[in-house]
Amino acid sequence: MPRIAKKKINHQLAGTDWSPESELVGLEFELVTNExxxxxxxxxxxxxxxxxxxVRSTDPELxxxxxxxESEKPFTISALDGELVSSGKQLKLFPNRxxxxYVTGLSGRVTTWLAQWMTNLPPEVNxxxxxxQIIACNVVFAPTTYAQLLNSQLEANIALQFLSPTSFRRKGHHLPLPVPVNVFHSYLRRWNDFAATPVDQDTFLAWVDEYVLITRHQIATVKVLAGKKGAVTGFTGAVEFGLAKEAYDKPEFCTMFSALGKLAPYCGTGHKTTFxxxxxxLGWSSQAVADVPNVESLLAKRIEELTDIFKGQRKRTGGDRAIEVASTWATILARREMGESLQVVAEDLQMPYETVKTYAKLARRALKVE
Incomplete structure (x- = not known):
C-alpha cells in the first residue's frame, strides 16, 4: 500500500491553559487517508x-x-468519527475525508504525558x-483539575449526549439504560480513583437514587462489539438530568452532581471506554442517536448468539470462569466466520496462536453438539 506523504501536523492550543497541574484534558486528532x-x-x-x-515507547513505567x-483506567479513546460504511465483512474509509x-487523560500523570506526546507526534496511526495520516491535533476538552470542576458554577440541570453505545454491568448482564444511579456511579468511580477529594459512594448514590431525575430523553439501543471479547447492548442519544427540590437539603451533593456532569466528557460513561x-x-442534541455500520452490528449479534449457546452448555459449571470461556470462544469463532485469520485474532486477544486454534476447534465441536 502506498505511504502517505508526511506533512507537518497542525497543533491547536490557542485559548488553552495547559498548566503542569492539569489533571484532565481531551484531544481530538484529525486523520485522513489518500486511498x-x-x-x-x-x-x-x-x-x-x-x-x-x-506510551510504551516513551514512558515504559507509565x-x-x-x-x-488499578481497575479504573486513567484515559479513554473513541472509535473513528466520520464516514465509515460496511463493505462486505469489513468497514470502508474514503480518501480525502x-x-x-478522541483521546482523554484523567490523571495528572497521563495528562502530563499527553502534553509531551502532543509536541512530537508520529506522522500516522497505523x-x-x-x-x-495525522493532519491536526486539537485540544477539545480544556485542561483542568478535579478541584476546578468542583468549584465551578453549579448546574441544576445536566444534558448529556451519548455518542457511542453506552452500557453498564448489572447482576452479570448489560444494562442499556441511563438510570441516574448507574450513570453517576460511573463518574464517581473515576472521581474517587483520581481526585484528591473522594466522596462516600454509598451515601452519595443513595441521594442520586432518591433525588436525581430524568427530565427528558431521546435514546435508541444497539448491539455492538465490546473491546477485545464479547458484545454489548448499549444505548445512544441524549438525556437530561435534573434535581428534585428536596435534593437541595444536601448542597454538597448538588455540587458533586454538577461536577460529575462536567467530568463526563473527559471520562466517558459506563464500561469499555478505552475501546x-x-x-x-455536554449539551442536548436530537441528532445524538448514532448509527452502527451493519457489519459491526452483525458481528456483535453473532458473538452474543454464540456466547448464549456456550454459556448454556456450561450451566452446570457456572461462575465467572464459564462466562469468560463462553465469551472467548464466541469471539474467536464469530471472527473466524467473518473471514479473519486465527493469527490476527490471536494478536488482538493477546493469546498464543495454538490456544486460539484449539478454542476455535472446541467451539465448532460445541456447535455440532447443539
Missing part, C-alpha cells in the same frame, strides 16, 4: 493497542501502570496496514 481503506470491525482494539504502544494498574479520533464505548458530550 480507500478497509478496516476490520473490531478496529478499536488496534487503536487501543497503538495508543498504548505510543505503560506498565496503564496495563496492570477527515476522520476524528491500523493493521491501514495508515491514517470506544460510552463517548459522552
Amino acid at each position: 480507500d481503506v478497509l478496516l476490520y470491525p473490531q478496529y478499536t482494539i488496534g487503536l487501543h493497542a497503538w495508543f498504548l504502544d505510543q 505503560s506498565a501502570y496503564l496495563h496492570d494498574g 477527515t476522520y476524528r479520533w 491500523l493493521r496496514n491501514a495508515p491514517l 470506544g464505548l460510552g463517548q459522552t458530550r
